[in-house]
Amino acid sequence: MQTVQPIRLPSTPAVRDWSALLKRAGIYAALLLGAVVVVIPFAWTVSTSLKTPQEVFTFPPRWIPDPVAWSNYPEALSSQPFGRWLLNTLLVVLVSTFGTVASCSMVAFAFARLRWPGRDICFLILLATMMLPDQVTIIPTFILFRELGWVNTFLPLIVPAFFARNAFYVFLLRQFFMTIPLDLDDAARLDGAGSFQVYLYMILPMSKPALAVTALMFAQFKWNEFLAPLIFLNNSEMYTVALGLRSFVGQEYGTDWHLMMAANIVFMIPLILIFFFAQKYFIQGVVITGVKG
Amino acid sequence: MQSSPPRAFSLFHRSRPRQRAQHYRRSEAIAGLLMASPWMIGFLVFVAGPMIYSLYLSMTRWDLFTPPQWIGLDNFTTLLTDDPTFFQALKITTIYAFIGVPLQVGLGLVLATLLNQKIRFLSLFRSIYYLPSVIGGISVAIMFRWIFGTQFGLINGMLSGLGIQGPSWLGDPSWVMVSFVLMSLWGSGASMLIYLGALQSIPTELYEAADVDGAGTLAKFFRITIPMMTPVIFFNMVMGIIHALQEFVLPFVMTSGGPADASLFLVLYLYRNAFQFFQMGYASAIAWLLFIYILLLTLLVVRSSSAWVYYEGSVRGR
Numbered sequence: 001m002q003t004v005q006p007i008r009l010p011s012t013p014a015v016r017d018w019s020a021l022l023k024r025a026g027i028y029a030a031l032l033l034g035a036v037v038v039v040i041p042f043a044w045t046v047s048t049s050l051k052t053p054q055e056v057f058t059f060p061p062r063w064i065p066d067p068v069a070w071s072n073y074p075e076a077l078s079s080q081p082f083g084r085w086l087l088n089t090l091l092v093v094l095v096s097t098f099g100t101v102a103s104c105s106m107v108a109f110a111f112a113r114l115r116w117p118g119r120d121i122c123f124l125i126l127l128a129t130m131m132l133p134d135q136v137t138i139i140p141t142f143i144l145f146r147e148l149g150w151v152n153t154f155l156p157l158i159v160p161a162f163f164a165r166n167a168f169y170v171f172l173l174r175q176f177f178m179t180i181p182l183d184l185d186d187a188a189r190l191d192g193a194g195s196f197q198v199y200l201y202m203i204l205p206m207s208k209p210a211l212a213v214t215a216l217m218f219a220q221f222k223w224n225e226f227l228a229p230l231i232f233l234n235n236s237e238m239y240t241v242a243l244g245l246r247s248f249v250g251q252e253y254g255t256d257w258h259l260m261m262a263a264n265i266v267f268m269i270p271l272i273l274i275f276f277f278a279q280k281y282f283i284q285g286v287v288i289t290g291v292k293g
Numbered sequence: 294m295q296s297s298p299p300r301a302f303s304l305f306h307r308s309r310p311r312q313r314a315q316h317y318r319r320s321e322a323i324a325g326l327l328m329a330s331p332w333m334i335g336f337l338v339f340v341a342g343p344m345i346y347s348l349y350l351s352m353t354r355w356d357l358f359t360p361p362q363w364i365g366l367d368n369f370t371t372l373l374t375d376d377p378t379f380f381q382a383l384k385i386t387t388i389y390a391f392i393g394v395p396l397q398v399g400l401g402l403v404l405a406t407l408l409n410q411k412i413r414f415l416s417l418f419r420s421i422y423y424l425p426s427v428i429g430g431i432s433v434a435i436m437f438r439w440i441f442g443t444q445f446g447l448i449n450g451m452l453s454g455l456g457i458q459g460p461s462w463l464g465d466p467s468w469v470m471v472s473f474v475l476m477s478l479w480g481s482g483a484s485m486l487i488y489l490g491a492l493q494s495i496p497t498e499l500y501e502a503a504d505v506d507g508a509g510t511l512a513k514f515f516r517i518t519i520p521m522m523t524p525v526i527f528f529n530m531v532m533g534i535i536h537a538l539q540e541f542v543l544p545f546v547m548t549s550g551g552p553a554d555a556s557l558f559l560v561l562y563l564y565r566n567a568f569q570f571f572q573m574g575y576a577s578a579i580a581w582l583l584f585i586y587i588l589l590l591t592l593l594v595v596r597s598s599s600a601w602v603y604y605e606g607s608v609r610g611r
């Protein structure tokens with residue numbers, strides 16, 4: 001009886017082929033090196049956050065803190081109104097994310113699935129605003145909110161979100177909505193649904209992944225947002241965490257690096273956790289639009 | 294649509310038959326306008342209105358407290374002829390964008406090519422490389438401010454282990470921009486995801502044909518991979534440069550623009566004028582120059598793109 005030899009294609013890496021093996025080893029080495037370079041700043045931040053003030057300033061630097069100063073964390077969080085900042089940030093992030101998802105999805109629906117006069121021109125304008133640097137509008141926006149008496153409130157950080165101010169997400173959702181067959185809308189309309197019902201009861205439930213992408217990307221952006229809080233919030237009770245982190249720099253007795261790093265870790269943990277648990281959504285966002293947020 | 298030349302952005306779905314497109318169904322048109330109205334209001338109130346107001350402000354002198362004073366184009370002439378600090382900021386920002394972003398793109402491409410081999414732990418590598426773009430500028434600034442420290446910084450610590458005395462990364466005017474560019478490379482993994490997706494959509498027949506012709510790895514990379522990727526590379530390069538020209542948090546937190554304005558980015562200079570010196574008119578003029586700069590740059594790159602960006606016959610680029 002004859003055994004059938006599996007056919008090897010020329011391009012399949014054969015283990016005995018030394019040059020191929022070497023090449024693969026090189027690839028892994030390069031990838032590993034890159035990964036180490038990416039991870040080192042994080043690892044160093046964790047390491048510093050667990051050092052005593054004396055050990056922070058040892059040279060050459062040591063990686064493993066001895067003793068491990070866990071107390072840096074409670075100290076960092078209590079040396080500043082950190083809890084308050086966290087609540088502020090959560091409020092701003094949650095409300096503005098809701099506003100963005102609600103307004104951008106509705107607008108995207110209008111652009112993707114309804115015909116109305118001026119639609120294509122409006123869409124071009126919308127695309128143009130994606131390229132527009134925020135700095136061109138920041139001064140007049142500041143003046144507008146100042147006139148309204150909104151400085152030192154969260155309104156400047158929240159209200160624009162309800163008006164689809166971040167055109168990128170309209171674009172993202174529109175691209176997604178376009179992939180849903182239009183026949184579905186027609187069928188729903190035959191059953192007597194109006195445009196808003198089609199949007200609310202059919203398109204939105206079918207678009208949960210895209211909505212999740214939007215919510216996650218926007219929440220991440222908002223959590224990290226710096227310039228707008230810097231301009232609109234000047235009472236330290238009203239700070240968001242991103243803005244408050246700066247208070248650790250250059251206090252009277254210089255920068256408390258160990259506390260600052262501890263605070264930075266606390267600030268980054270939600271981002272990293274969300275990223276690892278919802279990676280596929282982040283990656284999908286990149287794939288749908290071809291742009292990173 | 295079919296006969297139109299390939300474009301960088303094939304965003305408009307095929308129009309419906311013309312006779313229908315001309316006559317909007319009344320209820321649908323009303324619904325469309327209503328549902329798009331949040332964006333329209335937002336655009337008028339938060340974008341168009343402020344832009345016009347900002348243009349007006351740029352022609353005034355205004356300290357926020359006394360009424361604005363009309364001075365015509367004085368702010369612009371001062372900026373362009375009599376403000377060395379502005380030129381310093383322009384220079385620094387341009388260097389950062391035009392050196393940093395191409396390097397990021399290159400590194401992102403290399404990473405994507407490596408990850409595109411059949412390797413293990415693909416998703417782990419992918420997550421790690423993407424990580425820097427999940428955390429925001431403020432965290433990055435804090436981490437690297439510490440890492441770049443002259444005396445107790447990690448990099449100089451490691452260098453001294455090799456017997457090298459490291460420079461004052463953030464304190465030396467000739468090193469500070471090098472530090473910023475290096476730091477921006479740390480985040481190049483983000484675009485890697487996009488390139489990885491693009492790489493996987495290159496038809497394998499092209500590589501097979503090249504194999505038959507006896508092409509080597511490098512030849513395949515430069516003759517097939519790169520040309521097929523140009524639309525994606527191009528788009529990300531433009532977006533990256535636009536983004537880099539607006540950098541603010543990193544210099545603000547790490548160096549405050551110093552030493553000796555060596556890392557004074559344009560937006561930082563804008564911020565200083567507006568919110569520290571309260572020269573709202575002057576700051577608005579800077580904002581407009583930045584806007585014009587970005588606009589011209591985008592136009593220039595888009596127009597020159599036909600010389601080097603390769604689009605397939607079909608309209609499917611991004």
